[in-house]
Amino acid sequence: MGQIINGKEVAFKLKESIKEFVNERREKNLKIPKIASILVGNDGGSIYYMEAQEKVATSLGVEFLKIKINEDASDEEVIKEIHKLNMDNNIQGIILQLPLPSNFDEKKIIKEISVEKDIDCLTFESQGKLYMGEPNFLPCTPNSVVTLIKSLNVDITGKNVVVLGRSNIVGKPVAQLLLNENATVTICHSKTKNLKEVCKAADILVVAIGKPKFIDESYVNSNAIVIDVGTSRFEGKITGDVDFDKVIDNCSLLTPVPGGVGALTTTLLINNACEALKKHEY
Secondary structure, X not given: OOEEOOHHHHHHHHHHHHHHHHHHHHHOOOOOOEEEEEEXXXXXXXXXXXXXXXXXXXXXXXXXXXXXXXXXOOHHHHHHHHHHHHHOOOOOEEEEOOOOOOOOOHHHHHOOOOHHHOOOOOOHHHHHHHHOOOOOOOOHHHHHHHHHHHOOOOOOOOOEEEEEOOOOOOHHHHHHHHHHOXXXXXXXXXXXXXXXXXXXXXXXXXXXXXXXXXXXXXXXXOOOEEEEOOOEEEOOEEEOOEOHHHHHHHOOEEOOOOOOHHHHHHHHHHHHHHHHHHXXXX
C-alpha cells in the first residue's frame, strides 16, 4: 500500500514560521503583513476561497481586508479599486478572486495589479518573470506541488515527470517549476495519444484536469509519486482527479483531497505577502 502525503503537516511547519515572523514584527512595533482580497459578484467557490484565505491569514496574525464589488459594476470600477490598493503602503498583497463574472474583461483587470503586490502570480509580468527564471513570487498551487515533493526528500533531478493538464493556473507553471528543478517534464492533455501509457511511465504524476476520479490504477506504476491537484464536488463531497481508493494501493505516494495540495496552497499565499513585506519595507 502506498503512503499518504500529508499536506497539513507541511503547511503546519510553514505556519509556525509565519507566526514567528509576524509576532517578532509586532513586538518591535513594525508593520504587519496585510492582504487585500477582491470579490466581484457572488460566485460560491470564490466566496469559499476568500473565507478560507481570511481564516488562515488571521490565524497567523496577518491582516486581511475583504473588498466586495457588485456584479453589475464596470471594469473601470474594479480597476479603480485595484489602483487604490496599489498605492496603499499598508497593503503587501492583492488577491483577485477568479473567475470574474462573464461581463468583466478579466485580462484587462488583472494587468492593473502591481507586480510587487501580485502574490497570486496572475499578471502577465509576473508570469513572464516566472518563465524567465526571475519570479517575484511563485504561483501558490504549483509551488505547493513542488514543495510537497521536496518534503519527501526526493531528488527531482532527472525524474520523469508527467503533468496532466495545461492550464495557465496550474499545468503550465507547475511544469516550469519542475523544469527549474531539472526534471524531464511531459505535459499531457485531452489530445494526447496513448495517455495511460505515458502516465504509467512517470516517476512523478501531477494531475490537474478538473475531472473527479479520472485517474485509476491503470494510469500509475507501483513506484510512482502521484500529486492530485483536482478539487471537484462529487456525490456531495470534495474529491480530486485521482480515484484515491483505487490508486493508493498501486503507487508509492499519493496526496489526498482534501488534505494534500490545497492544505498548503493558502499558507504559501500568505507567505508570499510576508516575503513582499521583506522586499519592500514602505
